[in-house]
Amino acid sequence: MSWPLMIGLVAGCYGLKALGVSKLGGRVDRRLGPAVTLLPAALFAALIMIMTFEDAGTLTLDARAAGVAAGAVAVWRKAPLILVVAVAMAVTAAVRIVT
Amino acid sequence: MRARFGTISWLAGLIGRLGSSRGSRPYLRDCIIVSLAVAPTGVTFGVVADAAGFDLARIIVMSALVFTGASQFAAVGVINDGGSGGAAVGSALLLAARNALYGPVMRRALPPSTPARLGAAQFVIDETTAVSTAQTNRRDATGAFWFSGVLLWLVWNACSIAGALLGAVLGTPETWGLDAAFPAILVALLAPHVRTAAGRTAALAAAAVALGVVPVTGTGVPILVSVVALAPALWVRARREDSPATDGTPGEAPGRAL
Structure with missing residues (x-):
């Protein structure tokens, strides 16, 4: 990621926090609160689908799906994040070796 | 994270008691628990950011200045995915937009002068809001905000740097399955957001639309898709609010997410 984009990311993330503590904060809260609260659920779900099933512009079912499914089970079992990552990577690598 | 809570809360209790002997600061224990709990997550961020091709300088800038975990993971994940x-x-x-909702809730804990409040804004995130709003009076809310904010910042940065260095030592070829690590991380980040009916609707709608539009579009689409998916989710939320005693829409009360 280029430095101009990094600076944009830093400025944007700080700007949103600053907007919240400013006088405008209360207004944002009332008008956009429900939508903003639901954004992470939608965005995470869309990103998960793209990262798991997309390959060069088409949908594919490959080793990633098995790894992510195993990771999801780890999440459901309340495993720490580092274990979720380890499980997902190990299962994906194992499926790649087998197939 | 939760698996380690036994040890962490014991440690925190010990440190908290040491702290409280010098004055009554009931929030110290909570602040320390929250800060220690993000340590493994910070290490994970460093490792995966390094594996996704981010250099140490960018990882440091991310954790020090962006300082909002979910956004950091999302940005690095999208880059890793091409x-x-x-x-x-x-x-x-x-993802960072929700931090703007915490400002109004945190008003009593923040300094009254505008420049000081703008400085404090950097620490207004999920965890500090959760710890601070749980306090019963203004003095404790302020103390909890600053103590958790600074401690979290230190732990988060130290751990993500440690993770980056660890990642550089390990080396992570694509064959290890790194491409599945990011969606798995996002599943963990998604989990606290699907506890409400509206959250589940948003997630399912976004997942369905994302899969549907993949053949016609390129990267960046999840962003547009997720906005479209808000429509049915907001409808579900509005319907739930009409009837009393439903899922208690968290909205203003952040969970233990990043």
């Missing part, structure tokens, strides 16, 4: 820088920043900013 997405554009614009898509990475756009996704991160949409």
Whole structure:
């Protein structure tokens, strides 16, 4: 990621926090609160689908799906994040070796 | 994270008691628990950011200045998936938008002068809001905000740097399954957001639309898709609010997410 984009990311993330503590904060809260609260659920779900099933512009079912499914089970079992990552990577690598 | 809570809360209790002998600060224990709990997550961020091709300088800037975990993971994940820088920043900013909702809730804990409040804004995130709003009076809310904010910042940065260095030592070829690590991380980040009916609707709608539009579009699409998916989710939320005693819409009370 280029430095101009990094600076944009830093400025944007700080700007949103600053907007919240400013006088405008209360207004944002009332008008956009429900939508903003639901954004992470939608965005995470869309990103998960793209990262798991997309390959060069088409949908594919490959080793990633098995790894992510195993990771999801780890999440459901309340495993720490580092274990979720380890499980997902190990299962994906194992499926790649087998197939 | 939760698996380690036994040890962490014991440690925190010990440190908290030491602290409370010098005055009554009931929030110290909570602050320390929250800060220690993000340590493994910070290490994970460093490792995966390094594996996704981020250099140490960028990882340090991310953790020190962006300082909002979910956005950091999303940005790095989109880049690792071959997405554009614009898509990475756009996704991160949409996730960071919820930090703007915490300001009004945190008013009593923040300094009254505008310059000081703008400085404090950097620490207004999920965890500090959760710890601070749980306090019963203004003095404790302020103390909890600053103590958790600074401690979290230190732990988060130290751990992500440690993770980056660890990642450099390990080396992570693609064959290890790194491409599945990012969606798995996002599943963990998604979990606290699907506890409500509206959250589940948003997630399912976004997942369905994302899969549907993949053949016609490129990267950056999840951002647009997620906005479209808000429509049915907001409808579900509005319906739930009409009837009393439903899922208690968290909205203003952040969970233990990043």
